[in-house]
Amino acid sequence: MIVYKHIDLDNRDVRKQAAAALSKKIITKEEFDRIDVAYSCDLYTPNFFVRVGLFLLTVLAALCCLGLFVLTSGGGDKSLGGLFIFFGVLAYAALELFIYTRRIYEAGTDDALLLIAGSMIITGINILSSHIDPLMESGMVLALALWGFVRYADRLMALISYAAFLCLIFYQLGESPIGRALLPFVVMVVSVVLYLLFTRLSALSRLRFYRSGLVLLRVAALLSFYAAGNYYVVREVNAFISHHSGAIALGFLWWTLTGLVPILYIVRGVQKKDLVFLWTGLGLMAAAVFTVRYYYHILPAELAMIICGSILIAGAWFLIRWLHEPKYGFTSAEIDDPDPALLEGLPVEGLILAESFRPAAAPPEPGVHYGGGTSGGGGAGGGY
């Protein structure tokens, strides 16, 4: 099924592991070189930034190509729709060709072509048929994205197909009143089942090339489980399908789930030392806080920020000090180097910081009276 030769992908993994072992000085340079020769791999995967560049340029080139096609074709909805579909198929062909001849893998060009191919075909079908219901639309997206994931092991396609699957359930159940009432529970059950399935699948060695995609799918399943029980989501989705907003039934249940699920995720993440649970839980903690604040203005925002900030600082400080000496297999010390190739020591943290605390630019005319906010979030406008 997968377009790449198994041996190439396997060798690629061996080389990665060897490089990691070399950087930790577990193997010597000579051993690394021997592995390098024995496990050769001619897949072309450029640096991350080159990948981004190639992605953008491929999109540009493809859109220009499409533009030329449209120019030469003349008008007419029918021919235009056919043209889009033809172009999508052409993009798939180009993708296969590039993979066979140039051996590209996660190179930017392949990501772009896959995305373009799918979206062009969907657009074409939409132009051709006068009316497609959302159910059909989700089904088409699901089919194409799933194909993209299975054949090219593309992670974005894995996420798209998961989202499309959720849409499918949503539109299917949204049609009847009983379905609407059951929707959150169905999504929760589906999420749990799929989470277990993805976990099982990623343990299979036959599916080893899909592992990174399956990790993302596990995160997606955890997220959809939370979303299905989150008060805000349930209320808004309910308002969307039943066309009248307002308080919803079982409010207590949703509020419990909103607050409890992130904590359970974090607890499980710590218990099982599972990064997927831990990071998802940390992220959803913020979602829970925002949900509560959206409905209950217990405190003004700035006070909440100050209190939360102080608690975070104190808690993190305490944990860092406490775990200075490893306890229960945990440590606060750095053991795995952050991926140096990816960010190349770019001051990402500094940029986020500069963005959050941007100073107001000086007015062009000197001598204009100035009065306000040189700094501080929200104070950036500065009245002068």
Next chain:
Amino acid sequence: MDIPLFKKLHAEGLISDQALGQAEAYEGSRLFSLFRELRLLLYLGVLLLTGGLGIVVYKNIDTIGHQAVLVFIALITVGSFYYCLREKTAFGWDKVEAPNSIFDYILLLGCLSLLIFLGYWQYQYDIFGNNYGLATFIPMVILFVAAYYFDHLGVLSLAVTNLAAWAGLSITPLTLIKENGFTDHRLIFTGMLLGVVLLAFGRLTSQRRIKAHFETTYTNFGLHLFFVAALAGLFTYDAIYLLWFAGLAGIAWYLCVQAIRRRSFYFVLMIVLYTYIGLCYTVLRLLWKGSQGDIIALGLLWLGFSAFGVAALLIRLNRKIHNHDSL
């Protein structure tokens, strides 16, 4: 480490007994590190706390009578700097590692609350008078001193954005294009000049080895500022756009050679893309002028083919940097 894999490599005679033993020992003693998680929480905490304090001051700027908030902010500032001065490792012109993992965040807390404090002070008591320049100049100097003295990249970024604010520009990632309105001639030249100054300073930093690891920050801000301002100039000065592009391309060439030499994929990509935008603008204008006929088709043809060309260029540059790697 994948132990079965290492056993297989060992059986194939590719790695020694010792290496296999080390891999097993590594995996056996492996701890679950919360390094990144805890630091992220700490960072969020600092941002939330200082952000909240900033808003409190901003909202109540006319009504704070009892000064309690101010005292609170002053206490945080003094406490943070006291901690940093006490804990810091000896100053050096090379990279100095932070004494512990909390140090960087406490320093950040101190610097941010100091900024809030100075901002309020200026508003309330006009300590810098009506002189806006001075009101941004003083925080900038303090930030630069703190960045160099305590060796902190985040504070350095703050200092550089303050420097730009002092020059009348807003150069944070999201506001660079949006807020400056680069049609103003003064801003275009200020931007280009400041960009060049930052780039030159970055180079000096690495050549003289004055905190050489600060170079990336200077180059990053300088590069984006320069190219955005220069492209704005290209779009603004109609009459001399060919000349302008030639100058832009020349500087881009120089910067690209530098970036390849220091093997930075990121800077190479940025330079290539910015220059490509300028090139496309120039070529499309030439086409517009030269042809009466099907300008759209010609433009699309040009864009399509040139995109392929630039993609090939990127691949070649990538390979070139890699080859440098093995030298």
